[in-house]
Amino acid sequence: MYDKNLCDEQDINLKTLSKFLELAYGLSAWKSIPGSQWALRMNPSSSNLHPTEVYVIVPDINGIEGIFHYNPYLHALEKRAALTQEISNRIKDYYKTECFLVALTSIPWREAWKYGERALRYCLLDTGHAIGSMVFSASLQGWKVKYINSISDKEIGKILGFHKTEGIENEEEFPEGVFCIFPKNKEDIPRDFPEDVVKLIEKLDFKGKPNRLSKEHVRWEIIYETLKEIEKPRTKPEKIIFKEKPLLWLKDSPFKASQIIRKRRSAQAYDRKTYISLDTFIHILDKTVPRKSYSPFNVEISNPHINLLLFVHRVEGLTSGLYFFFRNDKFKGKIIRKSRKEFLWEKVIEDMDLYLLYPSDVQHTARIVSCQQDIASDSSFSLGMISLFEPVIKEKPWLYKNLHWEAGLIGQVLYLEAEAHSIRGTGIGCFFDDAVHEILGFSDLEFQTLYHFTAGGYLEDFRLTTYPPYYHLER
Numbered sequence: 001m002y003d004k005n006l007c008d009e010q011d012i013n014l015k016t017l018s019k020f021l022e023l024a025y026g027l028s029a030w031k032s033i034p035g036s037q038w039a040l041r042m043n044p045s046s047s048n049l050h051p052t053e054v055y056v057i058v059p060d061i062n063g064i065e066g067i068f069h070y071n072p073y074l075h076a077l078e079k080r081a082a083l084t085q086e087i088s089n090r091i092k093d094y095y096k097t098e099c100f101l102v103a104l105t106s107i108p109w110r111e112a113w114k115y116g117e118r119a120l121r122y123c124l125l126d127t128g129h130a131i132g133s134m135v136f137s138a139s140l141q142g143w144k145v146k147y148i149n150s151i152s153d154k155e156i157g158k159i160l161g162f163h164k165t166e167g168i169e170n171e172e173e174f175p176e177g178v179f180c181i182f183p184k185n186k187e188d189i190p191r192d193f194p195e196d197v198v199k200l201i202e203k204l205d206f207k208g209k210p211n212r213l214s215k216e217h218v219r220w221e222i223i224y225e226t227l228k229e230i231e232k233p234r235t236k237p238e239k240i241i242f243k244e245k246p247l248l249w250l251k252d253s254p255f256k257a258s259q260i261i262r263k264r265r266s267a268q269a270y271d272r273k274t275y276i277s278l279d280t281f282i283h284i285l286d287k288t289v290p291r292k293s294y295s296p297f298n299v300e301i302s303n304p305h306i307n308l309l310l311f312v313h314r315v316e317g318l319t320s321g322l323y324f325f326f327r328n329d330k331f332k333g334k335i336i337r338k339s340r341k342e343f344l345w346e347k348v349i350e351d352m353d354l355y356l357l358y359p360s361d362v363q364h365t366a367r368i369v370s371c372q373q374d375i376a377s378d379s380s381f382s383l384g385m386i387s388l389f390e391p392v393i394k395e396k397p398w399l400y401k402n403l404h405w406e407a408g409l410i411g412q413v414l415y416l417e418a419e420a421h422s423i424r425g426t427g428i429g430c431f432f433d434d435a436v437h438e439i440l441g442f443s444d445l446e447f448q449t450l451y452h453f454t455a456g457g458y459l460e461d462f463r464l465t466t467y468p469p470y471y472h473l474e475r
């Protein structure tokens with residue numbers, strides 16, 4: 001599923017767009033217990049609250065044209081605005097290819113009613129997962145995806161018609177990012193969206209308004225203040241070049257990529273006994289390394305800033321303990337110098353920047369730092385995503401978003417890789433930052449843990465009944 005040559009290039013038409021959206025953002029199952037039923041989607045989301053909204057902008061391709069909102073419950077596109085021929089032609093001429101754009105936004109209230117001020121982090125992590133879902137689904141249609149990194153948040157709002165939409169107080173929707181999707185035989189596209197096209201779209205008529213979510217709200221002011229601080233201005237378009245490293249210990253999956261995506265689930269509990277093989281472990285970690293022509297990091301959301309602190313519990317041939325994996329070696333020297341002097345930094349295998357820091361049973365520690373959740377200790381391994389932090393956001397505050405997207409993207413790779421190798425993963429948004437920093441011996445915010453993840457042999461919840469994703473439309 002990661003191979004650039006794997007999937008034949010498909011035309012962009014209603015059928016392929018439908019397949020792409022379904023596998024990226026559609027429903028993947030219904031679950032029920034007596035008295036309650038809920039839908040799950042292809043993309044995971046903190047507490048299944050799904051703050052991410054998806055929009056598609058299609059510049060007159062094979063009879064489809066317009067700005068649409070994607071409705072996963074109905075698997076339907078809701079037309080918000082018609083594009084003029086001039087706008088469609090400008091977009092196609094600019095990118096010099098058939099293409100369409102996807103815009104992602106977040107509604108913090110969807111998370112904030114439950115998580116308070118922490119909600120913003122969850123929204124941004126969910127967006128990272130949603131970017132991953134998009135890139136993998138597009139790859140299966142033979143399409144590439146690139147992040148349009150020049151456009152400002154205000155401009156995204158304008159091309160989605162936010163200035164012409166009656167919003168709901170405390171349920172505001174915020175722009176996150178715009179992505180261009182195009183056939184893979186086209187070598188590359190600019191990472192820009194022309195300002196004059198924004199001005200043309202801004203004048204269109206937009207239809208539709210959001211549904212009200214709640215009668216009452218608690219306003220978590222800090223979320224909205226932070227969103228102002230991290231609002232992205234227009235910047236110079238930039239290409240991000242990754243190296244073309246060979247894949248290590250490549251391990252095939254018995255499942256097809258689309259099967260893996262459809263069956264992906266978050267484990268609710270782990271069995272405390274499954275040992276995964278060393279080659280599975282290495283293969284999974286290696287897939288989190290950004291590479292030039294492999295999905296999903298080639299979407300180029302930013303330069304990589306994240307490395308992994310690992311709590312290894314059950315991996316064959318590896319002593320249990322604390323490990324560190326560098327996805328890129330840029331911050332290696334700094335992290336080694338900054339961290340506890342007693343760490344061993346013992347290399348585990350050739351060709352890979354994986355180090356043993358100290359051997360020990362780290363189940364208790366893993367559980368404590370992940371908000372006392374057993375899923376962090378009962379699995380085969382869990383991890384914290386350690387990002388360069390303060391230097392990044394001091395220079396460019398809006399990259400606060402991209403750091404969390406990178407974490408979500410790594411999470412999406414881990415979910416799918418776990419599923420591909422018959423174990424299961426779970427994103428962990430609840431963790432204690434300071435406790436993780438203390439383990440490493442970090443006393444400032446130069447580096448910050450942004451997201452946790454766990455994977456291993458899981459326990460099914462047999463109390464739940466599963467129904468097919470769109471059976472509600474057949475009734």
Ligand SMILES: Cc1cc2nc3c(=O)[nH]c(=O)nc-3n(C[C@H](O)[C@H](O)[C@H](O)COP(=O)(O)O)c2cc1C
Nearest residue numbers: 040041044045046047048125265266427428429430
């Ligand atoms: C950003 C994020 C944070 C999450 N945090 C937790 C967590 O702390 N504990 C947990 O048990 N599950 C966590 N999950 C898993 C979600 O609850 C799960 O994705 C959601 O219920 C949907 O189920 P699915 O992943 O099977 O589609 C998290 C998922 C995401 C994407």
